Amino acid sequence: MDIHEYQAKERFALSGIPVPPGKIATTADEAEEIALSYGCAVMVKAQVHSGGRGKAGGVKFCKDASEARLHASNILGMDIKGLTVEKVLVTPAEEIETEAYVGVLIDRESQAATFMVSPDGGMDIEEVAASTPDRIRKLSVDPRYGLLPHQALWLANFLYEDPSLIRQASSAISQLYESFVESGASMTEINPLITTPDGHIKAIDAKMSIDGNELFRRPDVADMRDLSAEPASERKAREAGLSYVKLDGNVGCCVNGAGLAMATMDLVKYYGGEPANFLDIGGSSNPDKVVSALEIITSDPNVRVILFNIFGGITRCDDVANGIVEATKRIDMQQPIVIRLTGTNEELGLKILQEAGFSAYTSMDDVVEKAVDLAKG
Amino acid sequence: MDIHEYQAKERFALSGIPVPPGKIATTADEAEEIALSYGCAVMVKAQVHSGGRGKAGGVKFCKDASEARLHASNILGMDIKGLTVEKVLVTPAEEIETEAYVGVLIDRESQAATFMVSPDGGMDIEEVAASTPDRIRKLSVDPRYGLLPHQALWLANFLYEDPSLIRQASSAISQLYESFVESGASMTEINPLITTPDGHIKAIDAKMSIDGNELFRRPDVADMRDLSAEPASERKAREAGLSYVKLDGNVGCCVNGAGLAMATMDLVKYYGGEPANFLDIGGSSNPDKVVSALEIITSDPNVRVILFNIFGGITRCDDVANGIVEATKRIDMQQPIVIRLTGTNEELGLKILQEAGFSAYTSMDDVVEKAVDLAKG
């Protein structure tokens, strides 16, 4: 789960990381009012779950409150990578001496939270990694010890020369690790971590993604979910316990298991079609899930055919068949449905489908080829 | 540093361990008032840094407030193992179904905080260990992982059969570990951990010793030191940075280093004398420390001779010599002083002593034999 910049900064502040003040506006009036209250130049920053906000024009320097009003009115409602800006952060503009990068994320290989820091902040860390990889220092945190003070210092030593800045950065790095752990994050970064002319460090931008598996025990973090910030179809899928990603094709896919779902999409492409979505109904056998899945798939106007590929394991074929039959009763579906159903309780499932007037395939290649044909027709 | 039962219970409560309510009284009036406010039978418990309070008559059941008054007036001022009772804890008397023991301490061998639990609480754990060692379960906590939930459960499983009690005890054990770590303790115990007829567990007695090295970073814990609860001479020694334990003999010992101090006492005994104290002036070279040491030693009326055994390493012989000369000016000492002074800056030290009219030995055996002779004379 992604959270907004302003929310990540709230989490940072809880652990003591120096962040500038800031307030959220949802209207240009509010933005002006907040800028007035600061009485100085401000930044107006789009709050959306996407990188590249600056390049998209979603982050603006405003020399006074009336400029803040103007920019806020432009940014609010703006579309950034398919996401509509509903909120802006208004925050005093900082004088910047240097910009560094500090990030932590879960690394598969070392099986640990891993730091990446670079004295070259303010740009995409991918660019630094590509052009000057020696300007990045990495450290995996042994989960048995946590981040040790000398390790934080080792990272800070890579960012600055000045002993005071090193001390400040070392603290901030330790605090960032605490924030990472206490938030149940899978990724967090400060980019840039600036130094000011008076010799202080500040986190002036912040990103954080939360491990969804942590939310059950962190209600304060779970409350940060911004329902308005994710596409409606994906929210609906999440609430139904489904995993869904919308794509641009016209073959609607409904599969059990992420690997099989991806392989199904690949096979659609192999036979010359384009998948309309990734959708994994998971391992459960609840017919209601199938109904929800069909509602979501059919709400995409591009979809011209619906392709089921079910290999029953925990998922029972009869449950899926019941779900399909139930959904066709509840939803007015225009698109043809092609079904591959095999595995646990296969015969029962096929019987249910037959009685409702459906036929089914047992081979994955056959059903995908058929779906692609229908989508083209 | 030892803390009182009521203070240990405060620490326990911070971590969520169930402890009964209780208030401190320093007069019989106060004790009566507190007992009245509870409106039930109470316990009046001497708050001194010593085991065996019960056997000494320092813990009494009182069926009502007037009995509380009576017992408090007896207990306040009582001498328990050389310590005067200045405070009593007044706490509602609990109905007890079972009594268990739960303790944690630093174990040298496993180099870790180590739990000991027994379903046989309410008596000295030493007795259980001696008579029924199989009634004790031990667990060393790997400092890399802390106490893991299944380990707390494993300990709790040894105490109770009932699932609800096991769950409660498992929580309390985890909380006790937290309390141990957060307090910077070297030892803590609940004895007894009781179960009540309505199926709850409660820590009705508590002990805790703090690692003195932790105090600098735990001001809240350091504030728990009760100056009235330790012998005046030991407090004075601690404040002067000395390590002092009063004994019953008449040869006052002043030595640098704990090992050499103990070996000196042993040698006093070997030559037929009795040491009046253990005193380690530590590794520093501050003449003031020597003055404080002499003040403390001479305040013991049993002391008939003062024995210095100094092997200079970090400690410089000239500093010690200066301290001795300075002390004889400030303090009116009746006892003879015998001195052994060797090691760093030995010649300088001997010269200072000579000029002040002292002579010194270079052999430890010679000086101890002489001191014992003088003490007998």
Added chain:
Amino acid sequence: MSIFIDDDTRLVVQGITGRDGSFHTSQMMEYGTRVVAGVTPGKGGQDFAGPGGEKVPIFNAMDEAVSKTGANTSVVYVPPAFAADAILEATDSGVSLVVAITEGVPVLDMARAHAFARDKGVRILGPNCPGLISPGKAKVGILPAQIVAEGPIGVVSRSGTLTYEAVFQLTSVGLGQTTCVGIGGDPLIGTNFIDCLEAFELDPGTEAVVMIGEIGGTDEQEAAVFVKERMSKPVVGFIAGQTAPPGRQMGHAGAIISGSAGTAEEKMKAFQDNGIAVAERPADIVSLIQDALK
């Protein structure tokens, strides 16, 4: 022959009284797996009624289950909130293999659990994995038994149902399996491709291996190098996710750490470069294996 589990497997089921745990315990017992104990705190002393009236004793804690039954393997069906604790308990109990089926375990909990397992020298499979099955010997987890058959092929996969697909096709043409292992799709897993490949290489019953990967991470690339350098047996590979959209979270930074974007193309290339035959479709796996065995 087989890897990790066989006729000597003595299984304890953690969370045996739960919905999933009880269902799959019956399934595993029906397949002939020796389920010797169950663990559910607070239900110690009861029995689990298996198929055909067989009784499995339930204990409050793993140490008791292991010491009283000689269990050497555990499978975890405990809900996510308690799964990491259950895995730690299993790792500390004396079993040598812990199969963690539970999906949704917090990643930071698993970082600690994996470190603990390394310290103790215990193998964790998963979490969020379908488990494993050695046809004709034992099944631990949730893999559907009806699609497997005894034979010379080792199967290792990051995904669940895609594994079924591959195994189903192998079995359809008479190619049985030594062991089918689902290593799980979580970011931090206890047993990776290389661990399984190494075991298959050492297993005298395995003649060829099917390795089914996915986009993300670098496990497949490292496994490919392992295959080239250390394996004598042929390996056929498949990667799911050629058409998957780039993830919106973690993808980039993770790629910098690992020095790889983890795309399907990259993984397929790593396979080809290291002598692994790559199946374009799941349906091609069978013919490639047949070629390899010629």
Added chain:
Amino acid sequence: MSIFIDDDTRLVVQGITGRDGSFHTSQMMEYGTRVVAGVTPGKGGQDFAGPGGEKVPIFNAMDEAVSKTGANTSVVYVPPAFAADAILEATDSGVSLVVAITEGVPVLDMARAHAFARDKGVRILGPNCPGLISPGKAKVGILPAQIVAEGPIGVVSRSGTLTYEAVFQLTSVGLGQTTCVGIGGDPLIGTNFIDCLEAFELDPGTEAVVMIGEIGGTDEQEAAVFVKERMSKPVVGFIAGQTAPPGRQMGHAGAIISGSAGTAEEKMKAFQDNGIAVAERPADIVSLIQDALK
């Protein structure tokens, strides 16, 4: 010959600019110890001026000090509040021996540091110890150099000044030492009696060992068994604290854990039972060693 430190010792001093650190660095250099670096955060780039105008470069961090100077041993004079961090840093820096002089380090910090050192395979001596000296080769710590001499006796002790006493008496009669080690008096120490005895047994230059213990714990008892079972060289022992009063804290519970009260009587008996000659007074150590060497 010697144990733990010798002519190849390349020392880095942590806390070199502090009061104790600078004083003892000069002392160690005067003795001929090769002090190759100092560490004080924020003072990197400066030099420490040793005796005779010799300069020692100061670094901000241990990793830099080790990589730039090839140091293999560190000694810690850092104040207690930062000592555990400094020990962890040293343990992580590539040196193989960390001598922690600082007194007053919180015990729970050391529990973690010792675990870390075990994981890294690094030896910690101390904390709260006087260090060690290999006469004629190197001195690391605060042991007074003027009382030692080269020779065939190994000395290991839990106490500081009592060690001086014993070493002084040995040297007075012409019995020099291979190495004198003060293992420290804290509850949790990194190197214990057995570690030193093992090293002395393997050191071809050591002909006999003096072991000086104290009341408390069971280190001496275990060492006694080690001497009997694993050592060919004679060992003479002394225990301080026969007249010490029983401690008011921790003594009893600790004794239950370890199965011992840790009294002087108990330890002396363990020595005698395992063939270690016990000195009644420090002055008897010399004659017992002379007997042993006959």
